Amino acid sequence: MSEQNNKQASRILVIGGGFSGLTTAVDAAETGAEVIVVERNPYLGGRVAQLNKYFPKLCPPICGLEINFRRIKTNPSISFYTMAEVDNITGGPGDYSVTVKLNPRYVNDNCVACNACAEACPAERPNEYNFGMDTTKAAYLPFTQAFPQKYVIDSAHCKGDCGKACQTACKYDAIDLGMKAGTITVKVDSVVVATGWNPYDANKLDILGFGKVKNVITNMMMERLASPAGPTAGKLVRPSDGKPVQTVAFVQCAGSRDENHLPFCSYICCLASLKQATYIREQNPESKVRIFYIDIRTPGRYEKFYWKVKDDPNVTLTKGKVASVVQAEGSDDVVVIAEDMMTGDKVKVKVDMVVLATGMEPAGAAKKLSGVDYNENGFALSGTGVFATGCSKNPMDVAKSGQDATGAVMRAIQTGQRR
Amino acid sequence: MDKNLGLYICTGCSIGEAIDIEKLGNISKNALKVPVVKSHFALCGKEGVALIKNDIKSEGVNTVIIAACSSRVKYKEFDFPGCIVERVPVRELAVWSQEPEQAQLAAEDYVKMGVIKAQKGDIPEPYITETVKTILVIGGGVAGMTSALQAANAGYQVVLVEKEAQLGGFVNKLYKKVPTAPGEYSAPLIVDTDIDKMVKEVGSNRNIKVFKSAKVEKTDGQPGAYDVTISSNGNSEVVKIGAVVLAAGWRPYDAAKLEHLGYGKSRDVVTNIEFEELARKGKITRPSDGKEAKKVAFIQCAGQRDPNHLPYCSAMCCVTSLKQAQYVRQNPDATAMILYKDIRTPGKLEYYYKAAQDDPGVMLTKGEVTGVSDAGNGNLFVEMENSLFGEKVKVEADLVVLATGVVPATVDDPILNLQYRQGPGLPDLDLFDGFADSNFICFQYETRRTGVYAAGCVRQPMNMAEAQEDAAGAALKAIQAAEHVAKGIAVHPRAWDTTYPDAFMQRCTSCKRCTEECPFGAIDEDEKGTPFYKPGRCRRCATCMGACPERIVSFKDYHVDMIGSMMKNVSVPSEDDQPRIIVLACENDSYPAIDTAAMKHAKFDPAVRFIQLRCLGSTNLVWLADALSRGVDGMLLLGCKYGENYQCHFAKGSELANYRLGKVQETLNRLQLESERVGMIQLAIDEYDKIPTIINDFVARVKEIGPNPFKGF
Structure with missing residues (x-):
């Protein structure tokens, strides 16, 4: 009945294996397309793999990822490359040629994830998955529930002077220290850009003290601190002295809605801070949270989540821009100075820790792909045959990213039709 | 299918050191009658896989039991098309999470269960009937028209139903709109809506049939084979539909x-x-x-x-x-x-x-x-x-x-008028303030009615540009559902599954439990209460199988007898101080958490044996009664969180399991057993570190009750 039956499968390249990319891949393949996913990290899942809980349900991100991973495992129409980066896109709709650089993992498919290499490895590396708040061995599994469940060797931190301890320890010939970078070329009908976002560099937010004042962290660091798989096994303690946090201040729009930094709103930070307030409140009934904001943006039915947090007497919301964040004299505490816009008063609060609700910078701000158009802030733009989705094109939350990715598939599968 | 079983035991990852492989092999050969039993140091390696492939080719092995690691890893290596493949996670459940002296018995139990599962299972044959792939779009506003155009341009037939005399919906009332081009909202800040262009495009698309001043009177049947009665200007017509986009829009408060x-x-x-x-x-x-x-x-x-x-x-x-x-x-x-x-x-x-x-x-x-x-x-x-x-x-x-503000159309009217036993609209929308929304953050289009996908302001409050994106997504989901149903494959979340519920109707007592409990309204009934299964609506959670007191609902690779037989083969130590507890775990969240804990070498009490279920909703009370009556000391169910923010991928499964446990008291009373021997705990996938304690606490509770008096009978 449909013309669809006689056509060749549409071939789609998905750049980015985060939430948007995975949704794109699964939805496209389950509609009959052939999909290739290219992911820069050694694991799939992207930013959401670093989150402790999702708002507003406070459910674990790995739950939805696990379902999508299972669909990838059972669907022969999806192939994926980790530690891979798109070099170049040439051609046009229905006939793209894309070169992909495959970085060496130094661990092959023989890996059984037994941890012997990590046990033997004498070298350590800062754990970027936990934003440098702890270390791993140079031979490591990116995180406990990582997919693929395969170890990696960080060549930048492997000193190579241990006599190949990992290779000796591995009983399965899984370590290949001579592995070289490679390049492959794939032919596809359309390209979906799902390169996501990076947390805005908090070091650029001069007045907010990050990197200079002790116990000022970012909201993404807070996710790792709260996670049972994080550097403190989920205990909310402050970095400088390990003291359990009792009072925390959140600085909203840390970089967002600011002509000097990110001129747009990052969508998620209000909800993220409200969510993180629940982490703190749940862990310590005596704790107090103060949120400094410009506007609380909890669109649609998220409003109810805002009410739930706002109704907690130990959570205070103050409309006002933070003027400065400084170290308290003689202690590791932090002082936040702000103006309460509703009263005009100057507010000065001393807290154990400050969380900067830093915004999302689209991946295109740091790296632009040839063959993809971007706006001046680095947001990817859709064309014919190249479709931007998720946070690469507009700041959005996980729910919207999934929805948007499904919409991108609808457009992408039509490209294959014109072949 | 005539089965030729082959059991392949991996000795790598410390399995060989912890377990007497020869003994395990002999049990399988003698007691379980497995003709081919082999072991290898690294089954997942090239040589190991070749060994299995060679047996498939030359020995005729078609049912492969792999006693090695969890099915969550090495899935590519152990993929043998045309064969039944059963993975027994000996590494995780018997070696890494057990003390050395407990490993052997655990491995024997898990291998026995794996063999029985393979013996009792069958290769699925998809349920294929005549289907259509026509997409019905309800609502001719911007969202509906976008869905219609997207689906039509992808080559699908579309039927568009609009309640008003003209297309355009709310946009017809607008003077201007916010620019929605992928631009940056710079000047001009107001632009023409251009709704006429879109209306024209819809009108001239040969794949779209438009009904104006129209209403969906009835939606009968199932995805792929809906009979939708559309009334328009006094006429009514029945149209065959594959899947539905619900874009019925909103009204102002x-x-x-x-x-x-x-x-x-x-x-x-x-x-x-x-x-x-x-x-x-x-x-x-x-x-x-x-x-x-x-x-x-x-x-x-x-x-x-x-x-x-x-x-x-x-x-x-x-x-x-x-x-x-x-x-x-x-x-x-x-x-x-x-x-x-x-x-x-x-x-x-x-x-x-x-x-x-x-x-x-x-x-x-x-x-x-x-x-x-x-x-x-x-x-x-x-x-x-x-x-x-x-x-x-x-x-x-x-x-x-x-x-x-926005009030979704679904607050006033079910709109779909589904001829489902469970009612005409999407269920439980008060969870979403009346919106036809999804409860899943990760899966935005999932409604509780397979084949129905909502878009635009009937789903969530949103602006026009967002509604257009949303509409494209919903159209894709509708197409996907129509395509999957045509091939007899389930949709989300088991989008690979070609099994379907097959009920042995001669033994049905028309008790209506399955028709009432199915989270997706997949089972209708006649006036006598006889159920009619509509596989196109089914998500394969097997809640019906759990609900049925007559145990007549089966899937090719999953049925009451299969899990029951597996449980019967779990060892029950005769010593009073060695309890045996069976843990039934949801394979979507709880089991991956158990697997993760084992990967981390967490130690579980030796009393427990884990069995994976499709969903806790498939738990049949007969399993509990049978197990306890043969001396198993306790039964623990581990499943997803339920309630307002439920995490069950089948919406109701874990909640229904808990509801059924409430009723198990009666059975236990009959057996003169304490109801505390049975418990259920809600567990999220990231709570793996809590599992040893959860289990220890439950074991302690059972120990306190004392040994099951049926032990040894």
Whole structure:
């Protein structure tokens, strides 16, 4: 009945294996397309793999990822490359040629994830998955529930002077220290850009003290601190002295809605801070949270989540821009100075820790792909045959990213039709 | 299929050191009659896989049991098309998570269960009937038309049903719209809606058939084979449909309920929809006296974000008022005041807000509007508290616009008129304030009715640009459902599954449990209560199988006898101080958590044996009764969180399992057993570190009750 039956499968390249990319891949393949996913990290899942809980349900991100991973495992129409980066896109709709650089993992498919290499490895590396708040061995599994469940060797931190301890320890010939970078070329009908976002560099937010004042962290660091798989096994303690946090201040729009930094709103930070307030409140009934904001943006039915947090007497919301964040004299505490816009008063609060609700910078701000158009802030733009989705094109939350990715598939599968 | 079993035991990953492989092999050969039993140091390696492949080829092995690692890893290596493949996670459950002295017995139990599962299972054959792939789109607004065009342009037939006499929906009422091009919301800040172009495009698309002034009277059947009765202008017609996009839209909140804001008291208080009509006339004049409005106040959240009216934010009203301020500003002498609680312009919409802020004729002020009163001079006062101007202030305006919010069409009408035993609409929408939304953050289009996907403001409050994106996604999901049903494959979340529930109807007692409990309304019944399974609606959670007291519902690779037989082969130590506890775990969340804990070498009490279920909803009480009557000391169910924020991928599975446990008391009483021997715990996938304690606590509870008196019988 449909013309669809006689056509060749549409071939789609998905750049980015985060939430948007995975949704794109699964939805496209389950509609009959052939999909290739290219992911820069050694694991799939992207930013959401670093989150402790999702708002507003406070459910674990790995739950939805696990379902999508299972669909990838059972669907022969999806192939994926980790530690891979798109070099170049040439051609046009229905006939793209894309070169992909495959970085060496130094661990092959023989890996059984037994941890012997990590046990033997004498070298350590800062754990970027936990934003440098702890270390791993140079031979490591990116995180406990990582997919693929395969170890990696960080060549930048492997000193190579241990006599190949990992290779000796591995009983399965899984370590290949001579592995070289490679390049492959794939032919596809359309390209979906799902390169996501990076947390805005908090070091650029001069007045907010990050990197200079002790116990000022970012909201993404807070996710790792709260996670049972994080550097403190989920205990909310402050970095400088390990003291359990009792009072925390959140600085909203840390970089967002600011002509000097990110001129747009990052969508998620209000909800993220409200969510993180629940982490703190749940862990310590005596704790107090103060949120400094410009506007609380909890669109649609998220409003109810805002009410739930706002109704907690130990959570205070103050409309006002933070003027400065400084170290308290003689202690590791932090002082936040702000103006309460509703009263005009100057507010000065001393807290154990400050969380900067830093915004999302689209991946295109740091790296632009040839063959993809971007706006001046680095947001990817859709064309014919190249479709931007998720946070690469507009700041959005996980729910919207999934929805948007499904919409991108609808457009992408039509490209294959014109072949 | 005639099965030739082959058991392959891996000795790598410490399995060989912890377990007497020869003994395990002999048990399998002798007691379980497995003809081919082999072991290898690294089954997942090239040589190991080749060994199995060779047996498939030359020994005729077609049922492969792999006693090695979890099925969550090495899935590519152990993929043998055409064979039944059963993975026994000896590494995780018998070696890594057990003390050495406990490993052997655990491995034997798990291997026995794996062999039995393989013996009892069969290769699925998809349920294939004649289907169509035509997409029904309900609603001819921007969302509906977008869905229709997207599906049509992808080569699918579309039937579009619009209740009004013309297409266009709410956009027909608009004077201008916010630019929705992928631009940056720079000038011009208001543009033509161009709705006519879209209407024309729909009208001229040969794949789209439009019914206007029309209503869906009935939706009968199932995805792939719906019979949809559409009435239009007194005629009614039955159309064959594959899947449905529900884009029935919204209505504005009833402003008559906003008397405190002056609506109905002063004619110069209008809603934002009414304001569009005023603006269309060219010069904006006040309804009361026709005087040109030069000081227009916009009251944001007129009903929204208010527990007495709409408990949610309507997401579009801030931008609508910013847009309508531009209508006002078409007269350079006129000013617009926007009185807000918070301005909500997420993402790039911030640029649009910024543009308004840069206009000195647009004033934006935060405050709580408490009322609207007569200023005495023909104008109105808007009274505010806690505003940026001070504690209690009044601002004068000659026209007041209430930024009223969105009420989804599904609040008033089920719209779909499904001829389902469980009712005509989507169930439990009060969870979403009446919106036809999904409870899943990760899976936005999942409704509780397979083949029905909502888009636009009937799903969530959203603006026009968002509705178009949403509509594209919903169209894709509808296409996907139609394609999967045609091939006899399930849709989300088991989008690989080709099994389906097969009920042995001769033994059905028409008890209606399956028809009542199915979370997806997949089972209808006649007046006598005889169930009729509609596989196209089914998500394969097997809740029906769990519900059935006659145990007549089966899937090719999953049935009551299979799990029951596996449990019967679990060893029950005769010693009183060695309890045996069977843990039934949901394979979507709890089992991956167990697997993760084992990967981390957490140690589980040796009393437990784990069995994976498709969903806890498939738990049949006969399993509990049988196990306890043969001496198993306790049964623990581990499943997803339920309640308002349920995490069960089948919506109701874990909740139903808990409900059934409430009824198990009766059975246990009959056996004169304590009900505390059975328990259920809600577990999320990231709570793997809690599992050893959860298990220890349960084992301690069972130990305290004492050994099962049926032990040894």
